[in-house]
Amino acid sequence: MTRALTRPAATLIGFSAVSLWALLAFLTAASGTMPAFQLTAITFGIGGLAGVALWLLRPQAIKALRQPLPVWLLGVVGLFGYHFCYFFALRNAPPVEAGLINYLWPVLIVVFSALLPGERLKPQHLIGCALAVIGAVLVITKGQGFSFDPQYALGYGAALAAALIWSSYSVLSRRFAAVSSDAITGFCLATAVLSGLCHFIFEPTIWPANPWQWAAIVALGLGPVGLAFYVWDIGVKRGDIQILGATSYLTPLLSTLILILTGYAQYSHFVLVACILITAGALIAAKDMLLAGRRPRPAP
Structure with missing residues (x-):
């Protein structure tokens, strides 16, 4: 199915992951006080089982799990390794600084993508990323x-590792473009199991207090921690990975706007300034794709 997609269409599909990840903070806040690894285990389990359920409609999709070891290593290290390092960073460094370092991954995707065959880093990508x-x-x-305090060096290092893992996973996925996105089901289930082990080792168990919190957890598993990874896989494999990297900076902005609209955060003028900068950066980075349809076609 994905082989018939045009590059712009695959890019838009990949961008839908950014929209889904923007719901992550809101749904996590609405899910209650469940510890990080417990929440990760349950939501990735939901996302993986949703993929298994679709096998009833597409029985041939289960064949996507028959992948060589390098593919499994990339998928599991990408999904589980990123979340493990990110949560470790939040436990060992102030969340603002850890978040800033972690959000190096979009610009790292843009830079690393220049190493891929057929890709070329253009000034507009760097300018767009800088504004974003x-x-x-x-x-x-x-x-x-x-401010960065040396006493939190371990946490900062984990945040940087998370950024490197996710950017490397996203770029290296292009090397395995022939691998069906149905394989994400297996990666999600493996991540759920490993996160469950980390939960039992490091955390207490806290269950949701009401049906609304359960609903938020299910929504997390089906959206930001489920479908998002499938569509991101399509985007980085067949779309414009440099545009996806630059536009990924819309995630924290959209996430903040959703928190403001739902009452979990307050509006401030910095949000408007950030909106202008990130949107301008995304448009500059995507200039070629946006203008492609306006260019005159050569005469036959």
Whole structure:
């Protein structure tokens, strides 16, 4: 199915992951006080089981699990390794600074993508990323600045490792473009099992207090921690990975806007400035794709 997609169409499908990830903070806040690894185990389990359920409609999809070891290593290290390092960073460093370092992954995707066959890093990609990075800093710090304390070096290192893991996973996935996105089902289930083990080792067990919290957890598993990884896989394999990297900075902005609209955060003028910067950066990075349809076709 994905082989028939055009590059712009695959890019738009990949961008839908950014929209889904924007719901992550809101749904996590609505899910209650469940510990991080427990929540990860349950939501990835839901996302993986949803993929298994679709096998009833597409029985041939189960064949996607028959992959060589390098594919499994990339998928499991990408999904589980990223979340493990990110949660470790949040436990061992201030969340603002850890979040800033973690959000190096979009610009790293843009830079690393230049190493892929057929890809070329253009000035517009770097300019777009630079504007988006500034906007993301405003969103994450709420315009109040930040500082790095050497005593949190371990946490900062884990945040950087998370950024490197996710950017490397996203770029290296292009090397395995022939692998069906149905394989994500297996990666999600493996991540759920490994996260469950980490939960039993490091965390207490806390269950949701009401049906609304359960609903938020199910929504997490079906959307930001489920469908998002499938469509992201299509995007990075067949779409414009540099545009996806630059536009990924919309995630913290959209996430903040959703939190404001739902009452979990308050509006501030820095959000408007960040919106202008990130949107401008995304448009600059995607200039070629946006103008492609307006270019005159050569005469036959």
